[in-house]
Amino acid sequence: MTSSKIFSNTSIIRASYANDSDVTLAQFRIETNDIDVSKVAPGDIILRNLYLSLDPYVRFTLNETGGDTPASWRLLNVPFYGLGISEIIASGEAVATKYPVGALVSGNVGYEQYTRISGLDDPKTQTDLRILPAHARDETKGVPLSYYISALGMPGLTAYAGLKVLDVKPGKIIFVGSAAGGVGQLVGQLAKQQGLRVIGSAGSDEKAAYLIEKQQFDGAFNYKTEDAREALTRLAPNGIDYFYDTVGGAILDLVLEIINEHGKILSIGMISQENGKEPYPIRNLNAIARKAVTIYGFIYWHHLQYFQNGELDTTIRSLLEQGKINYREEVFNGIETAPQHFINMLSGKYAGKVIIKIADL
Missing domain, CATH: 3.90.180.10 (Medium-chain alcohol dehydrogenases, catalytic domain)
Structure with a gap:
């Protein structure tokens, strides 16, 4: 120039x-x-x-x-x-x-x-x-350009790679925290594609209903109006096997208490404590040894190979184009x-x- x-x-x-x-x-x-x-x-x-x-x-x-x-x-x-x-x-x-x-x-x-x-x-x-x-x-084909910072971007990579880290198996139950968010909504739908029963928490009745009616969740609850222990007992009476955790704090403490033996937890963030909140004292850490629970920490840039090899784009874009995933x-x-x-x-x-x-x- x-x-x-x-x-x-x-x-x-x-x-x-x-x-x-x-x-x-x-x-x-x-x-x-x-x-x-x-x-x-x-x-x-x-x-x-x-x-x-x-x-x-x-x-x-x-x-x-x-x-x-x-x-x-x-x-x-x-x-x-x-x-x-x-x-x-x-x-x-x-x-x-x-x-x-x-x-x-x-x-x-x-x-x-x-x-x-x-x-x-x-x-x-x-x-x-x-x-x-x-x-x-x-x-x-119904895939907006904006999806390359959502379903086909970092949130999509976090959901896709996170389920690979958890090594989820069909027939198991996964609980997704903050399930109506950019990552959680995709985690639930990808897990359904892999044969899991999926339940989630959200911050309003409308969000919880949307998860069930539009995004394939088997159950969801409003964590602001329903006691989480009662909700999880109702929706997963036989316990949960995987927890995809974006929230941390009290809900993580509860999951440690009720998760099944050999359960797995993926921690990708703690949004409950990201706006000036005091760290929450986790009381149920003894469950890690008592139930042989595995907790994985997750950072998306450790998994950029799914961008680089085209696997994320090929897999999720195809599901979006076919209408098998509804992304909000x-x-x-x-x-x-x-x-x-x-x-x-x-x-x-x-x-x-x-x-x-x-x-x-």
């Missing part, structure tokens, strides 16, 4: 820390600056962001210290980062072959309209950018709406995967 091409770029800036308090709008600031996409260093690319995923893990970047979050993720006065879908609109000469203009990618991008990623010509630079397949553009998203328009929707997402106000649409393809 030789001529100047300047675009207005609205970003969501980390303005302050929440630490042990609930997240409020005070933690966010909206800024608009110019970005010149004609100025691209050899190792740079510039992305036009199309969709942005709102995920609970970003809450950790609002803690000044602590946890496993790198300090660079917690800097003030810079844009938030999260998983997004983008189009490459400029690419430096050293990386243009690998990241060609016009390609669609998914990976961590700024909470903003345009994101510049630098240093991609340096072998030491780590990036999670994933070039999407050409058919990602084709929405005519909540899509909101405009980058400037991200702060309030992020807060609402943390409080459980939405059903399904929460996504911000920034621009049309």
